[in-house]
Amino acid sequence: MSNYRRISDIQADIRSGKTNCVQLVKSYIARIEENKHLNAFLEVWAEEALEKAAVIDQKFKSGTPGHLAGAVIALKDNLAYKGHKVSAASNILQGFESVFTATAVQRLLDEDAIILGRTNCDEFAMGASNENSAFGPVRNAIDPERVPGGSSGGSAVAVQAHLVHASLGSDTGGSIRQPAAFCGLFGLKPTYGLISRWGLLAYASSFDQIGPLTHSLEDNILLTEIMAGPDEQDATVSDRPAPQYHANQSAGKYTFAVMRQAIEHPGLDANVKSETESLIKSLIDQGHTVTYFDFEYLDYLVPTYYVLTTAEASSNLSRYSGLLYGHRSQHAKDLESTFTLSRSEGFGEEVKRRIMLGTFVLSSDYYDAYYSKAQKVRRIIQNKTREVLSGADAILIPTTSTPAFKLGEKSKDPIAMYLADLFTVQANIAGNCAISIPVAKTATGLPLGMQLMCGDFEEQKLFDVSSEILRICNS
Amino acid sequence: MSTEFEAVIGLEIHIQLLTESKAFSSDSTAYGQMPNTQVSAVSLGHPGTLPKHNRHAVELAMKMGLALQCGITRINRYARKNYFYADLPKGYQITQFDTPLCTGGFVSIKPKSGEPKQVRLIRIHMEEDTGKSMHDQDLEDSLIDYNRAGTPLIEVVTEPDIRTGEEAYAFVTEIRRLVRYLDICDGNMEEGSLRCDANISIRPKGTSAFGTKVEVKNMNSISNVKRAIDFEIKRQTEVLQNGGVVIGETRGFNGLNGSTFSMRRKELVNDYRYFPEPDLPPLTLTDKDIEAVKHSMPELPEALFNRFHQELGLSEYDAAVLTDDKTTAMYFNHLIQCTSNYKAAANWVNVAIKGYLNENAVGMESFPLQPEKIADIISVIDQNIVSHSAAAQHLFPAMIANPHATAVELIEKLNLAQDADTDTIENLIAEVLSRFPEKVQEYKNGKTGLLGLFVGEVMKASKGKADPRKTNEQVRKMLDA
Numbered sequence: 001m002s003n004y005r006r007i008s009d010i011q012a013d014i015r016s017g018k019t020n021c022v023q024l025v026k027s028y029i030a031r032i033e034e035n036k037h038l039n040a041f042l043e044v045w046a047e048e049a050l051e052k053a054a055v056i057d058q059k060f061k062s063g064t065p066g067h068l069a070g071a072v073i074a075l076k077d078n079l080a081y082k083g084h085k086v087s088a089a090s091n092i093l094q095g096f097e098s099v100f101t102a103t104a105v106q107r108l109l110d111e112d113a114i115i116l117g118r119t120n121c122d123e124f125a126m127g128a129s130n131e132n133s134a135f136g137p138v139r140n141a142i143d144p145e146r147v148p149g150g151s152s153g154g155s156a157v158a159v160q161a162h163l164v165h166a167s168l169g170s171d172t173g174g175s176i177r178q179p180a181a182f183c184g185l186f187g188l189k190p191t192y193g194l195i196s197r198w199g200l201l202a203y204a205s206s207f208d209q210i211g212p213l214t215h216s217l218e219d220n221i222l223l224t225e226i227m228a229g230p231d232e233q234d235a236t237v238s239d240r241p242a243p244q245y246h247a248n249q250s251a252g253k254y255t256f257a258v259m260r261q262a263i264e265h266p267g268l269d270a271n272v273k274s275e276t277e278s279l280i281k282s283l284i285d286q287g288h289t290v291t292y293f294d295f296e297y298l299d300y301l302v303p304t305y306y307v308l309t310t311a312e313a314s315s316n317l318s319r320y321s322g323l324l325y326g327h328r329s330q331h332a333k334d335l336e337s338t339f340t341l342s343r344s345e346g347f348g349e350e351v352k353r354r355i356m357l358g359t360f361v362l363s364s365d366y367y368d369a370y371y372s373k374a375q376k377v378r379r380i381i382q383n384k385t386r387e388v389l390s391g392a393d394a395i396l397i398p399t400t401s402t403p404a405f406k407l408g409e410k411s412k413d414p415i416a417m418y419l420a421d422l423f424t425v426q427a428n429i430a431g432n433c434a435i436s437i438p439v440a441k442t443a444t445g446l447p448l449g450m451q452l453m454c455g456d457f458e459e460q461k462l463f464d465v466s467s468e469i470l471r472i473c474n475s
Numbered sequence: 476m477s478t479e480f481e482a483v484i485g486l487e488i489h490i491q492l493l494t495e496s497k498a499f500s501s502d503s504t505a506y507g508q509m510p511n512t513q514v515s516a517v518s519l520g521h522p523g524t525l526p527k528h529n530r531h532a533v534e535l536a537m538k539m540g541l542a543l544q545c546g547i548t549r550i551n552r553y554a555r556k557n558y559f560y561a562d563l564p565k566g567y568q569i570t571q572f573d574t575p576l577c578t579g580g581f582v583s584i585k586p587k588s589g590e591p592k593q594v595r596l597i598r599i600h601m602e603e604d605t606g607k608s609m610h611d612q613d614l615e616d617s618l619i620d621y622n623r624a625g626t627p628l629i630e631v632v633t634e635p636d637i638r639t640g641e642e643a644y645a646f647v648t649e650i651r652r653l654v655r656y657l658d659i660c661d662g663n664m665e666e667g668s669l670r671c672d673a674n675i676s677i678r679p680k681g682t683s684a685f686g687t688k689v690e691v692k693n694m695n696s697i698s699n700v701k702r703a704i705d706f707e708i709k710r711q712t713e714v715l716q717n718g719g720v721v722i723g724e725t726r727g728f729n730g731l732n733g734s735t736f737s738m739r740r741k742e743l744v745n746d747y748r749y750f751p752e753p754d755l756p757p758l759t760l761t762d763k764d765i766e767a768v769k770h771s772m773p774e775l776p777e778a779l780f781n782r783f784h785q786e787l788g789l790s791e792y793d794a795a796v797l798t799d800d801k802t803t804a805m806y807f808n809h810l811i812q813c814t815s816n817y818k819a820a821a822n823w824v825n826v827a828i829k830g831y832l833n834e835n836a837v838g839m840e841s842f843p844l845q846p847e848k849i850a851d852i853i854s855v856i857d858q859n860i861v862s863h864s865a866a867a868q869h870l871f872p873a874m875i876a877n878p879h880a881t882a883v884e885l886i887e888k889l890n891l892a893q894d895a896d897t898d899t900i901e902n903l904i905a906e907v908l909s910r911f912p913e914k915v916q917e918y919k920n921g922k923t924g925l926l927g928l929f930v931g932e933v934m935k936a937s938k939g940k941a942d943p944r945k946t947n948e949q950v951r952k953m954l955d956a
Contacts, residue, residue, distance in 0.1 A: 199523040236755075
């Protein structure tokens with residue numbers, strides 16, 4: 001099987017008889033088997049995927065395939081799919097099966113996508129290296145000693161290693177973009193409110209968004225378009241009509257705003273720095289405008305992010321109490337110990353750390369000092385981001401300050417790990433859209449990602465700008 | 476001399492709104508279904524579920540606020556109240572914290588004893604109900620029914636304006652009457668659709684500082700609210716008089732012996748960690764929204780009372796009885812569209828119909844006659860076709876037995892037509908007077924009060940068919956002759 005980069009190529013090959021869905025699914029299943037050491041999948045739904053594949057092959061013959069026919073897709077293990085297990089890579093959801101399907105997943109199914117399985121991730125999407133999973137770390141397919149990034153690490157590696165064609169992840173502070181950068185993929189964090197969160201196991205409700213991880217920009221656009229749009233199950237989704245994007249190949253002239261503090265950051269890896277500088281130079285050479293802006297709030301991004309997301313998480317994760325579903329402690333004697341023991345046994349270290357932090361910042365004595373203040377800073381960051389984007393088409397900064405780091409390198413130091421999100425949390429705090437696109441590789445072959453940010457619901461512009469950057473990088 | 480104490484009481488009333496679906500999901504709110512059948516993934520707090528606004532619940536809540544002269548909040552934010560309990564599936568309750576839907580307002584009460592007064596409100600906010608824990612259904616385990624989880628509630632919080640159990644009784648009665656008038660809640664305290672918690676403290680009369688507050692819960696009827704408060708006032712007074720201190724705590728009420736008992740100390744209460752509910756954007760209400768709700772509101776008891784009393788000229792008593800419950804008021808309101816004899820109409824409703832309802836132990840909603848039929852009765856009396864007493868004793872029961880017949884048909888059938896023939900009445904009078912010669916003499920000697928006796932006997936002899944007014948005249952004429 002060739003390593004497809006675009007769904008349209010798969011569909012062309014199916015139409016010309018070179019392959020079919022059943023064949024594709026079989027080869028993906030074989031590859032998953034060969035790549036078990038990557039630990040990308042928590043569960044593979046082989047049988048039903050093959051059945052579905054046969055149905056879709058029939059649809060190709062009868063001439064009625066959906067827009068995603070031929071696309072084999074994996075779900076991050078925090079997306080609800082009726083009749084299927086979902087665990088957020090946590091022991092607390094042991095044995096839990098969802099009774100409904102996430103809106104985003106349903107929209108893919110409605111277009112004939114084949115769902116092959118659920119992928120490993122950081123527990124409850126809390127992590128930047130995929131080392132926080134209750135089911136072991138995921139490994140980067142380029143170098144299995146390195147992390148794939150997180151928290152959507154399994155989703156990224158599943159695509160990177162061609163174990164599926166594309167996958168869904170969720171992005172609360174960079175959980176799609178950072179693994180996309182580490183694995184050489186396209187990863188979109190849509191504008192908050194573009195895609196319904198119904199069926200996404202919440203980490204931090206006002207930050208979480210579902211998005212695609214793909215080999216091509218074209219596929220990223222297609223999947224986003226299909227998932228986007230109003231949904232009465234999610235009151236935070238925008239009611240603007242479902243967008244229709246076009247893959248813009250024409251080269252317009254754009255203004256890029258570059259954050260000075262980011263490219264001058266002392267923690268910036270030399271590879272990342274030189275790639276960014278050479279890209280900026282190419283942009284100028286190609287007639288684009290590059291401006292620099294000061295972002296005096298860079299040091300406040302990560303603290304703001306952690307105060308607010310852990311506050312929401314401490315509440316969102318209260319439902320995992322051992323009472324109605326999931327893990328219930330065998331040692332519980334009464335209601336109180338059912339709660340405390342089930343939660344103590346069921347949650348991993350990082351999740352507990354964030355629940356504790358979130359509980360603390362919401363407690364009545366510290367609410368004003370932390371939560372209220374962080375809300376105010378969030379507003380300031382939102383305003384500043386909007387201001388910059390009102391004078392430029394896109395903000396350009398590296399997705400990460402370094403390429404994929406080694407397993408264990410940061411896992412003992414939460415603060416170092418938290419700083420891995422430094423460049424990505426801004427878009428979640430402000431709510432605007434952001435994408436990581438693969439622009440280069442280090443000498444040792446590690447992928448590097450460039451991040452572009454546009455304003456709220458400016459995905460079309462984000463895609464246009466991205467395709468222009470790709471054109472420049474490939475020329 | 477022992478100090479005289481006064482009680483300071485604030486009430487919190489939870490009112491379940493009569494919506495078809497839950498506060499933040501489309502699950503049904505039907506009461507009395509099998510446990511855990513009115514639940515979906517949302518009610519059970521399954522991972523990945525999200526709340527959504529229920530506009531109907533907000534409209535019902537606004538009705539209450541508008542009825543109580545509250546200010547209506549335009550930008551309504553929701554909040555999460557976090558705590559762990561078995562009947563709270565999500566581990567938090569969606570409620571309102573810093574932007575309650577209604578602020579201020581008041582309730583006018585007329586306690587049985589004591590002066591009428593206005594009890595001021597602090598706020599009315601919207602929230603969702605919890606499930607129901609049942610600790611007495613199984614020997615070893617507690618059972619939980621989540622049907623109620625997510626049912627829309629409003630919580631009415633008063634200023635500490637109430638001083639006695641009697642006033643609290645009047646307050647809850649008035650709230651119940653209002654929610655029934657507004658048709659936003661069935662007001663059933665036994666089933667828990669209306670629930671009341673009381674915060675009670677006492678202080679030496681004439682002082683202004685508050686004493687230590689005790690919260691009493693689980694009072695499942697209005698009279699129990701009064702009993703619990705009376706008990707608690709007495710208990711706290713005795714504690715203080717004996718040199719003790721009142722402990723800040725939550726107490727339950729035991730309906731069997733009318734006492735309260737300690738449930739938990741206040742210092743152990745949760746820090747609820749309220750914060751804005753990130754899953755629900757603020758709900759914005761416009762002037763237009765508020766106007767629309769205003770227009771959909773029925774006439775309220777106070778307005779009806781004033782109309783019945785002032786415009787129709789009914790007595791305060793009659794107007795009060797007629798507006799006590801909505802069904803009766805609406806029945807009467809319909810009745811006066813069919814007759815202009817308002818006093819007779821009030822009498823028929825307050826005497827004959829009330830009597831029938833009491834005898835049969837049913838409510839006004841089960842009364843079988845349409846208001847048109849009562850108007851029909853009033854009309855045949857006013858036309859002197861039948862006497863009032865014949866109508867009350869014979870026609871009314873006959874109409875109830877034949878709700879489709881007209882008054883005239885039944886009068887004919889039962890031969891109730893009033894005998895206007897003067898000769899017949901004179902014969903009857905003569906017959907009666909001849910039976911009581913001594914009484915006649917006494918009357919002639921000045922004991923004119925005996926007139927009623929003769930009239931009564933004549934009416935009896937006519938089987939109620941004689942016109943009482945005419946009979947009265949004729950008896951006097953014949954006695955004075």
